[in-house]
Amino acid sequence: MDRKASIGDAAIEVIAAEGMRGLTHRAVDRAAGLPAGSTSYYARTRTALLELAVRRMVELDEVEAEPPPHGGLADFLGSVVYSAITEGRTRMLARYQFALEATRSPELRASYDSGGHLVRRRCAEVLAAAGSPAPEAHTRVLIGWLDGSIFDALAGTGSRRPPSRDELVEGARAVLAGLGLSGA
Numbered sequence: 037m038d039r040k041a042s043i044g045d046a047a048i049e050v051i052a053a054e055g056m057r058g059l060t061h062r063a064v065d066r067a068a069g070l071p072a073g074s075t076s077y078y079a080r081t082r083t084a085l086l087e088l089a090v091r092r093m094v095e096l097d098e099v100e101a102e103p104p105p106h107g108g109l110a111d112f113l114g115s116v117v118y119s120a121i122t123e124g125r126t127r128m129l130a131r132y133q134f135a136l137e138a139t140r141s142p143e144l145r146a147s148y149d150s151g152g153h154l155v156r157r158r159c160a161e162v163l164a165a166a167g168s169p170a171p172e173a174h175t176r177v178l179i180g181w182l183d184g185s186i187f188d189a190l191a192g193t194g195s196r197r198p199p200s201r202d203e204l205v206e207g208a209r210a211v212l213a214g215l216g217l218s219g220a
Contacts, residue, residue: 039070039074039078040078040088040092041092041095042068042070043064043068043070043074043075043078043079043085043088044088044089044091044092044093044095045068045092046064046065046067046068046070046075047059047064047067047075047085047086047088047089047092048089048092048093048126048127048130049067049126049130050063050064050067051089051129051130051133051134052125052126052127052129052130052133053126055133056133056136056137059082059085059086061073061075061076061079061082061085062075064085083141083143083144086134086137086141086144086147087143087144087147089130089134090134090144090147090148090151091147093127093130093131093134093151094150094151094154096127097151097154097155098154108218109162109166109208109212109217109218110205110206110208110209110212111205111208113178113182113204113205113208113211113212114201114202114204114205114206114207114208115201115204115205116182117182117185117186117189117199117204117207117208118199118200118201118204120186121186121189121190121198121199125190128186128190129190129191132187132190132191134148135148155179156175156179159175159178159179160172160174160175163175163178163215163217166212166217166218167217167218168215168217169216174215174217177211177214177215178211178215181207181208181211185199185204185207
């Protein structure tokens with residue numbers, strides 16, 4: 037892994053653990069196990085560090101966004117949400133912090149939105165392939181379910197008992213049925 041990716045990963049971990057207020061160049065150096073000053077060499081300002089972390093999240097999303105060749109759409113979607121609330125928990129917590137920060141930071145908004153547009157475009161492609169007559173409109177509904185399910189399981193009242201993978205697959209089936217799509 038290259039140094040920028042390492043710094044991006046460490047920044048994501050710091051944000052998830054300490055929030056935006058905890059994000060400093062020194063904190064990222066410590067989390068990445070780098071000598072003091074290393075992070076500031078690659079990202080001179082706090083804004084540059086935030087943008088590096090957002091770009092890293094987008095890179096990681098691109099790797100995970102490919103649906104598996106076998107299995108139904110509901111199974112895939114349930115697995116995506118389950119992965120986000122288990123092994124992807126740290127990145128999702130950081131993503132929520134970024135979402136809030138982007139509402140106050142126009143310079144971060146563009147970087148954050150580029151990742152969101154990528155996910156929405158891929159979602160529309162998957163829905164079109166599944167036979168959706170209105171993939172863009174259906175994407176808004178499906179992203180709402182995905183985001184809501186993840187947020188509830190990580191930060192909402194559902195965090196006391198996060199859903200199982202099977203519950204998430206059933207939820208995805210219900211959403212797809214509501215859109216008039218087969219999810220089996």
